[in-house]
Amino acid sequence: MISEAQFQNELNTLIANAIREDLGSGDYSSLACIPADAQGKAKLLVKEDGIIAGVAFAKLIFEYVDPKMQIETFIEDGTAVKKGDVVFHVSGSSQSILKSERVVLNTMQRMSAIATKTNSFVQLLKGTNTKILDTRKTTPGFRVAEKWAVKIGGGENHRFALYDMIMLKDNHIDFAGGITLAIAKTQAYLKENNLDLKIIVEARNLVEIQEILKSEGVHRILIDNFNYEDTKAAVALIGDKCQTESSGNINEDTMRFYAECGVNYISSGALTHSVYNMDLSLKAI
Known part of the structure; x- marks a missing residue:
């Protein structure tokens, strides 16, 4: 951060x-x-x-x-x-x-x-070990205030911008030539430039999670657009090797079910882009 x-x-x-x-x-x-x-x-x-x-x-x-x-x-x-x-x-x-x-x-x-919206999400997650995160889906020029508001509402801030955390999403992975290559290139870049940044890697399915787990140094796996059963399976695969985060089309009606799958975090752009x-x-x- x-x-x-x-x-x-x-x-x-x-x-x-x-x-x-x-x-x-x-x-x-x-x-x-x-x-x-x-x-x-x-x-x-x-x-x-x-x-x-x-x-x-x-x-x-x-x-x-x-x-x-x-x-x-x-x-x-x-x-x-x-x-x-x-x-x-x-x-x-x-x-x-x-x-x-x-x-x-x-x-x-x-x-x-x-x-107010963040607090309502926090209340939905009460009794679980899952915390709510914001995203970079903020109003241009107003991000610092919006992320401050998330904290006031009881949520937690994800990365502030592109420079304070590494997040390897689908396009990064595809442009880099695959998950393993994207992680290796990122770690080499951080070392060469003396940067101490945490790495999050997005997974689109269970096969990709298995591949991510073969690389050391991943801080969190973003379990993106998974259903409940696959989310539970992903959490079981990952264990305590790194943190877990669910994201993608999660709303007030589904949030609690994803939390009960055992993820550490749920990220929601709706906290800042839909109020x-x-x-x-x-x-x-």
Whole structure:
């Protein structure tokens, strides 16, 4: 996974770009009718039940726009909320609050939806030893916030991007000339370039799992688009030689059954690519 410094850098880049995109040459609506010295206060109002996420991120956005703004927090990230709850108050320059409003809401609505969906998946897996993972199927430019939301919802992050973990999928394997060659070439490349990255290899059937197991140094096998019986057989074949991950067309109705096959992880792109934003608003008080 990425380092804390990389994580913070991604957050800073996201905030700067989001404010640049929204503010441009100026918030003329506010500049036109609100005095520069006007002070105000607003509340973050929950309008839909779920898991709140993005409170800490909102503070970073407010601080970026105007370090003088003050935030009084009532509900922390990861907390179950209901319609009518007030998450925080923000006070300070009225113009600064308005400059921040849309970026804060866009971020928190998306993050809260992801945290809520992730938490629902976590609850489905309760009592098993299987953990839920996100994927790289994220919104361009917003990945760091979406993966943060998965963590807030109780899930775990898969690799952040292409540079922090090796994942040899079907196209890599086919282009490389087969599973064994792909693994060997990858290990040689990592050694030559002094890179310490974990290797995950995708298997499309039980025969491919048997071939993967002939190579040393594989951290996890991705059991992709298997049915229940073949997943159980795959887990039995792999044993404790490496970690196991199920993926591919797994949803709320099937997730528990895959977990009961004994896999360590289930990865789901739906955590980040198939959510509807939670309804939140920032209201002047």
